[in-house]
Amino acid sequence: MTVTSSFEPDAPSGASGDAAAARPTPWLSGVAIFVVVMTPLLAYLAPLGFAPLLALTGLLALPGLRLTRSAAPPLLILLVLALWAAVSTTWSPAVIDLAKLKGYGDIESLTALKLFLQLATYGAAVVALRGLSDAGARRAATVLAYGTVALAVVAALDSLSGAAIYQKLHEVTGEAIRPDLAMVKVSLSTYVMALLFWPAALILSRLSRGGLIWLLAAGLIVTSVICSSDACLVALAAGGLAWLLVYAFRQTGAKVLVGLVAAPFVLAPLAMLVGVETGFIAWLHKLAPASWDSRLNIWTFTADHVQNHPFRGWGLDASRAFGPAIPLHTHNAQLQLWLELGAIGAALGGVFFCWLAYGIARLSERSRTEAAMAAAALVSYLVIGGVSFGVWQEWWLALGALTLIACGLARAVAEPEWSDLDELTPLG
Template identity: 70%
Template sequence: MIRQASIVGGASERPTPWLGGVAIFVVVMTSLLAYLGPLGFAPLMALAGLLCLPGLRLTRAAAPPLLILVALALWAATSMIWSPAAIDPSTLKDYDDIEALTALKLLLQLASYGAAVVALRGLSERSAERAGMILAYGMTALALLVVIDAFAGATIYQQFRQLTGVPIRADLALVKVSTATYALALLIWPVTLILWRRNAPRAIWVLVAATLVASKIVSSDACLVALVLGSVAWLMVRYGGALGPRVLVGLVALPFVVAPLAVLVGVETGVIAWLHKLVPASWDARLNIWTFAADHIQTHPFRGWGLDASRTFGAAIPLHTHNAQLQLWLELGAIGAALAGVFFCWLAYAVVRTAERSRGEAAAAAGALVSYLVIGALSFGVWQEWWLALGALTLIACGLMRFGSRPDGENLVKLTPLG
């Protein structure tokens, strides 16, 4: 018998078999790609966006964050006018050349990833519950596999590569396995809530313990920091009363405002020099990159050096700054940093609205948001396709936890402003 329509996000629920099938495809592939090849998140989300087009219904709530991202992408494209990384259009001859056009890719990713996120917010309750359950147990199995393979020195991953005819050294295999911990660090928050609502405490213990242990074994320091600070955000929102979620908005905004100044002050006061003596080589290199980036931001503080300019400074900045806020300031200036900051503050403010109705969902969303920002501030380039795709997947996962049994009587609520 067809379920009686219910109110979800202000609209009458309707069966969504097509979107439900897309959601199941996405969550199954998420667990597989996190282990086998995280770079596959980008084509996965691009395909998901195309598949979601028949069920896409733009809402008024989705407009503001999408418009912010459109403005950011257009400003990034405009900055190619003065970027030292600008490519002469006459040299574009084949697909590999076009692949180097970051500005074009940003616009295409926004269209496809955005379509997937917005469309899958419209899942029926039955479809969302099913997809959420598959994601939850899939990520739990992933965590267990990663921790086992980490203890085994990535021998399982090596055997897989051997079967595919592309062997890999043990040390490189362990690096590949470690990449799965980033997906775990982001998705652990909504997945834990889904499992709790399904009365699966053992699965929660396996997920949390395996994620922490695996991150430690494979030296995913950024994941460990993200899990710690994500837990602080979770506690602050879950038990911080009305003030906790509002404090989160300020904390999210702060790095986008003061990142370059904080590094320069650290240099002037000797804090950076003091840290150089304490941290291991990888973090020592980050301090050098951050210092160089902060110093060069002063040259073009308003407009920045231009999109992809980070790649043009040679050994001083290998590929990117390893800090999202500094990269935005360096490449897109105050305008780009402000636009990105407004977008993430919009998400943080959505946590405030969510907390008024569902503390559990708000806390989980806060943990995921902070974890994404922390990892982005320590590890990856802002424009890496798979990392942007994983962010979109995290938004989708947060949408899935809106559904399911609620032993605490929580109401349905929008977890992000994309609902």
């Protein structure tokens, strides 16, 4: 996840604010359209491409970049986190000998360096696109919403056909792919849909296209079920609960959300250790399917090793140094932060996401539908990150930035004149 909260109601007010919102931003509008057009294409064809897409977006958006005071706190938190991660490489068992770096492939393995580059480029993309004119943001939001629906339809149809479409596309390029691998590739699109579902739903509801929201939901669920993307189904359910919490209780619900977001960053290792001691984890082992059973083993091993270096951690990328006990990463963002960067890293990560949640509490004072959307998107990202991906994966961090951008675009779409804003639900 990356820089600055698009959830905060910091848009200018008054005459000067209206003038700023109406000021044309043709370059930024073009960049935004480029991003939203590429999003469904990459989600289906090459999800790992979101990393270069967001990096390029940040570079292209630099001419329109205008830093604001609201961007400073999350920027600073992420910068300190990146600095601490870089310092931790001095004791990491996965440290790379700089003298052996020869080509781009070797340099690309330097996670600490990439964190700074991602913070600069992804962060620039998020901050700059917040400066879009209202008209430019509405156009980009409309394209994003319809593109996400199209993605859901194509992914669902392809999953039902056993990824026949994806295989055919590979044959056209002269690179055949096995059916099982093609299904895995199609399944990756569900993670993008799970994150964009809530901003897309708000956009479609404000465009009076409620039927397309159901089509989007059906496409996401069908693809997730067939491709066994359990994390996306859990994220959709958890996001729905977060939406209801904030929509129903507004600022009170958003404040509760801050605590819920903070809890895993504080309690993850302790919760696993208590689960082991009480026999709860052993009980879960009997019920869990193979993939989740493996996760339980990884999380138990990770929590146990956090105790060795609870304050400083084992060092950046240390997850890769434990062999088959932790295949590449812990499949849980909070536990990976604790293991590699210790209490300091986990605290910084928690503070950043709590800052986003606090922005939702502020936003709920103005619009509970926008706040509910942001809450659902935030929880969806945390849930998927909590069971699926490594915390430093470039494409996953890029999707965090894209989610912030999408939420910002959704807020620019005005409600229908006949409907009161706070009575309009994403499924209305």
